[in-house]
Amino acid sequence: MKTVVIGLLGVQLDQPRKSRDRWNHWRPSVAVCQQDDLIVDRFDLLVERRYSKLAEQVIGDITTVSPETRVQRHDISLNDPWDFEEVYATLHGFCRQYPFEPEHERYLVHITTGTHVAQICLFLLTESRHFPARLLQSSPPTTQRQSRRNSPKSVERHSVGTYQIVDLDLSRYDDLAKRFKQEHDEAASILKSGIKTRDPAFNAMIDRIERVSLATKAPILMTGPTGAGKTRLAKRIYELKRNRRQVDGPFVEVNCATIRGDQAMSTLFGHIKGAFTGANQARAGLLKTADTGMLFLDEIGELGMDEQAMLLRAIEDKTFMPVGSDRPTCSDFQLIAGSNRDLLADVAGGKFREDLLSRINLWTFRLPGLAERRSDIDPNIDFELHQYAVSSGDKVTFNQDARKAFLRFATDPSTKWKANFRDLNAAITRMATLSDNGRITKKLVSEEIVRLRAGWTSSNPNDLSAPLLTECLDDVAIEQIDRFDQAQLSEVIHVCRKHKSLSAAGRELFQASRLLKTRPNDADRLRKYLARFGLQWEDVQQSS
Incomplete structure (x- = not known):
């Protein structure tokens, strides 16, 4: 299998200070082809057209030191080699047209030369497998001594430098894999408050929330019953993103069920001085307070339609109008919304804006009770x-x-x-x-x-079954009684507490069946029924 190196002509590193000294200085593109244990069959050299003269010299020198290497020149055009968008587009276009043959050739992308922007772009395109290659990083020698003769034959081995091949298939690196797993476990632990949860479905949801939280600033909607932990989880998401330097503003939370009407507008969006009676001072509002941070709106379904419209604009445009102001205010925050209501049903009932729901439910997670x-x-x-x-x-x-x-x-x-x-x-x-x-x-x-x-x-x-049974029996005894019998026994105890004697309670309990007996003994029947569950009349009465 042939080895192919793809790299950019180094305008600074590949060009010696003086032409006659070029054999005495480390030049990455030439040095790569001088390594004893790396045979380069072909070098695809990307050259900006304005540096054609330098390219000819480098190509000639590679041919001199490594006759087995065939250099193939590819001309590219860059108006600004520090413009990320332009450089990425140019390199992306190159790899899209390149006739890769990974079955017959192994590819190394040389990331030592070129601007830092170009090196980053080469890394990204290799990591995304647009280049089906590994990375080649070359390094200069620790010292450079002057050669006695200015010719390639007299180049001392110390001027060649060293190289390293990096495979971006991180699964092959055990230490890295362990480190990434440790970071993942730490992130999951943050989201779970350090609790070693066992529920598989919940753990899978936490893993997904971790990925989404670190990958996007899009709104997140958390649904589920009251008390399921939406507020706690929102705070943990904020803590996770802050640890990863993804937010630097504050965590701001509000329960929308506690604000109504003008108060809601002022609380969320702020107001200017004199906007309404009692507005003696301007107020920034919670959306502005959450700038560069995170805003958690719990029970978002309780917001009025006007507040919903303003919130939609704030999410989409990052701007909103404080109450009484004719100038928009900017705030860049990430929104987490919580609700224990069925927002789809609220949309159908005209209580919640459909466009707002569409905007906030890109990532929806239901927290189980x-x-x-x-x-x-x-x-x-x-x-x-x-x-x-x-x-x-x-x-x-x-x-x-x-x-x-x-x-x-x-x-x-x-x-x-x-x-x-x-x-x-x-x-x-x-x-x-x-x-x-x-x-x-x-x-x-x-x-x-x-x-x-x-x-x-x-x-x-x-x-009535739960408290009545627990007052007369311990948990072990209750667990040994079928649910059907629990309900029946609870009703018996309830009736017993209404009467002062077994006979009186029995007459009410066996009112229908006692008519079929010539000599009914209601007290005895009730005594035997209670005895089935280890109870006596006194046990029932003592608890009343």
Whole structure:
């Protein structure tokens, strides 16, 4: 397989200060063809037409020192060799027309000569495989001694310099691959607040968010139920981009549900002095505050139609009009929007602008609720305990049986987690605060489970099963009862608490079937029913 070098004529490096001294100075294009262990079969030399005389000299010298090398000259035109767009377009056009034969030839792109702009363009075109090649980097010798005779035969080997071939297939470089993986893991850890999440779907979404966040400044829309962690994730995206020097402005957040009407306009877009009654001073507005930074608009679906129109212009044109002003204000920010509403339904109902939704949902990610990520509850418990320790200064842990009991409850499919991670945070905070000597006991866990279930039930008065059962039975006993029997037992307990005796409760519970019996014993039937679940009448009454 033949070796082909593609490179630019070095206007400065390939040209010696004096013609007679050219054999005593390192010239990259000539030196590449003098390496003992690199046989160059063909050198495709790209030459700006105005340097034809220098090109002829370099070509002649290559032929002298390496007769086996055939130099093929390619003339190019550059008005400004420092104009990135022009240089890239010229080199791109060259490689598009070049008759590559990778089955028969191996290609090396020499990136030592040419302007820095040209070197960058050659690198990019090689990395993108427009040049199916590896990079060739040559270096001058550490010292240069004057040769006694000015001829190519007397060139000392130290004037040839060295070279290095770089393969941009980074998968071949174990150390680099490890470093990139480490950076990826660090980025994912930032987005997950350092929590070692286990849910495969969530981890895949975080990986995608990382790629999108670092690759674009386009708006990002995060949907999902309240408490799913949209605000926290938005802050983490900002932290990730700031660490990579992609933003240097502040992180600005606002819950759009808390602002209405003129207040919304002024809060978001600012106002000038005297714009309305009470506007004694000018106000920049949050969009201006977020300039060169990130703006997080949570519950964006709560914005009015006028604010939506202004926001659309601010996203597209980077300009907007403060209230009362006739001069536009500029602000270059990245937008992250959050919503727990169905914005498509709002568009259909005329509550949300279709053009704004089209602009902000280029990248949309739905954050699942806690009930959809039960495998991540365990590591999130550790995270919440750590957060409590940071805020309070007290380290708190679970007793072993207490943690098992809480995890059993937390991961049970019937556990609602209506407020998602806010519920979990509140539960851990309450138990940690009430713990003695930094230990959460099973008793505290049982009390917290009753509290959580009662709170979830209070919003649905027809759902009486959870608190009634937990007040009479422990979690292990409840788990051994079928859901159907749980509902039935809960209703029995509910009726029992309305009466002072077994007989009275039995008469209500067995009102239909007791008519079919000549000698009904309602108290005995009720006693036996409760006994099936290890309960006695006193157990039910004591909890009332």
